[in-house]
Amino acid sequence: MNQLMTNDNAQPRHGSAIRRLFLMALLLVPALAVSMPASAREVTFSAELKPYYGDGAYLALYVTDDKGQYQGTLWVAGGKSKYYRHLRQWARGSNLSRSEYDGLTGASVQSGRTLNVTVDLADKLFDGGYQVRIDSAVEDLRDAPSDVVVPLTRDGAGTPVSGRGYVKSLRYDFK
């Protein structure tokens, strides 16, 4: 469930600070990472789920500003896009437009398991008032918008933050 991502532009533009470029290239040829803009860094997010009784959870991992305004999608776990509306905050921010999550989806995450997502984030996102959030939902159970909210700071790396829904904790680490 690892995924590489980079951004080419430190300048936020129309609420989208993150661009998915070089995606495949980075996956296949790690050497290319050298050519990556110096203003980005590789970050791994680990979201551990609580044990609960139900099917795999749908999760949306995305970036917002400090007011909770959607900025961009990092990852969506869950195969059926018709259920994405249950990831409500993210759904509203991304307007569920395909271009926002194309190529950034994977399987749903089972109870008690951990989702690891590795992305390249612009330096400027850290200590810039940005947050990473997870919306979660499980079939026949409640939806949990903003299940967990983690401010992006340089010092915050390695510190797990508890969720209120299905997410037990979310942490991020620099490489």
Added chain:
Amino acid sequence: MLRKLHSIPGLVVGIFAIVLAISGAIMAIHPVLERSQAVVPPAGELSVAQLADRIVSHYPGTEQIKRTPSGSVIAYYTNDGSTGAALINPTTGNAIAPYEPSRFFRWVKDLHRSLMLGDAGRGTVGIAAALMSIVCLSGLLFLVRRQGGWRNLAKPLKGTLAQRVHTQIGRITVVVLLLSALSGTYMSATRFGLLPDASLKEPPFPTVNHDAPRAPVGDLKALRSVDLAQLQELVFPFPDDPQDVYSLRTTRGAGFVDPVTGDLLSFTPCPMPSGVYGLIYQLHTGEGLWWLAIILGIGALGVPALSMTGTVIWWRRRRSAPKSVGYSREDADTVILVGSEGNTTWGFAEALTTALIDSGSRVHLAAMNSLARSYPRARRMIVLTATYGEGDAPASASGFLDRLERMSDDLNLPYAVLGFGDRQFPAFCGFAKDVEHALARKGWPRLIAAEWIDRKNSQVFNRWSRRLGESMGIELSVNHTPERPATQPMTLLDRESYGEPDSPIFVLRFRPSESDMKNSRDTETRPFEAGDLIGILPPGSETPRFYSLASSSEDGVAEICVRKHQGGLCSTHLQQLKPGEEIQAFIQPNPDFRPTTGGSPVVLIGAGTGIGPLAGFIRKNGARKPMYLYWGGRNPNSDFLYRDVLTRCLEDKRLSELNTAFSRVEQGHYVQDRLRADASRLRQVINNGGQVLVCGGRDMAQGVMTALDEILAPLKLDVSALRAEGRYLEDVY
């Protein structure tokens, strides 16, 4: 073809069908349970705004309100950073109970839709559902054909116990099972994208930008105009996000509500396909239709029994399937053709084939449908055929008459026809008679006269075979007894003698031999009822003779009533049998000849030794249902069988009326005369749902039938109508 289309998918899907049906039946309880716990105010009484207002007053951190199709209202809320859910009483807004979806039903649901195997399991289940649809459809069509048309679908069933149980459960549940299977197939096909995904497309989120504070949820006009009964889901806006809105889903569509102005924004009505999917989903699950859920659940419970009896039927057919014997079409001098739905007729045909080959004939044995244009060396053709439904051809003979038309005119084959059937059906041996006529029209010479065999009667078959042998100038001895069980020794306990010297009658009582019971438990007599048959093998014969039992296994004895026939091998043997001596015998069930359960009146008609099973029914009439006996004998001084028993039963009301007719006395008359004299009484009994059971010789049965047809004419009824309803049963010999 239809049978294969039924049995092959049925066998493939068998174990899956049982799992799906049992889990489905359990799930059917869910809507019923859910409905029983919910408080559901009448439609039009409560708006979504009122409901939300009440809930928010108890749970300020409400995030989402759901209404299930069964009418349960569930509120999801956050309180001090922890989440909760409650089942709500909509009239108060209070919690009925904390809400937690049942783990058990969750588990059963997983089993039902994916066998706990994820997408692979879902695919398997989808294929199983499709196969089950085929099994239901082919089964229904097969039953219709077997019963002789849609009109006869509800009529009494024939066949072995397994066949009757299978078809009885099948015809009751087929509509429900077809509904479940087809809707399940549709849902699975949608899930895997084989059919267009019909789910409602989310309308785009609207942009609102207010600095004004949000209005209380109870004041929002868009929510005030939606009745609770239409609600599916209401999601509250995120408290910290001024641009967020309410999301609303109703039975009519989806949209948003401005939290400040209360306006309805970008509402999208449900598209047609979404409504169709919703309906099919509801028909499959019974969600929101608890009564349908009960019907679906009960229907599903029929599946394990159907699956198991179906397998038994298939296995029995397979085990007794015809083996290929004989010569090729080109070499054969004798062609035997078989038309059969079951395998009974094949059994007779094989025995005949073996005997003919043993006596030097080159026999080609084949199904009637494989009739060829010519048989170069053939000198005779023998057709053995059953009849299907109302005089139709059995499956393996469906094309025979057409093929016969096209046969070479040069051929001039002497032929013989043997029909197999059951005289209880109006079209007894109907197809065999058609074949006989068609062959006669061909102008071919008849080898021997056609014979019609009633209910696998092996004695008649053996007699016919002897005549066939005579016509060929050989001594042909065919002894074939279909499915004859192992015999066991039985000891004669005692005997009573009746009748006149020229035609003695005796009542014999047997008990399984003690030596035998000590040796083996396996040979214990199987349970039997009055009306069942006992097959007795006279010494030196392989062919059993059948007698109707006048007692049941509970009585501890097997009692029969036998008239000695001139030269009869078995009856002569029985006449000379002394108490303490043994016979070889076996029990053969005859479940088609029995009074129905329940309180309907029963008319018992018989003559001579036919009294045996009838007296047995009367003795067993502990429930004192009205029973009227009409019985004909010769002379009350010589052959009034069961006189004492019947008198006792009259006294204690097990028998309501005893009507006798004696033929060899002054002004003698027959039992049918007695019936005519009692015509108005009989009409009354039949009008009250009465049932008629006839036991005795063929001539008497014919006379009784004619008399009853006359008696019933004013009711616009006749014997064949009663027979079709299972109210006229015969045991005739």
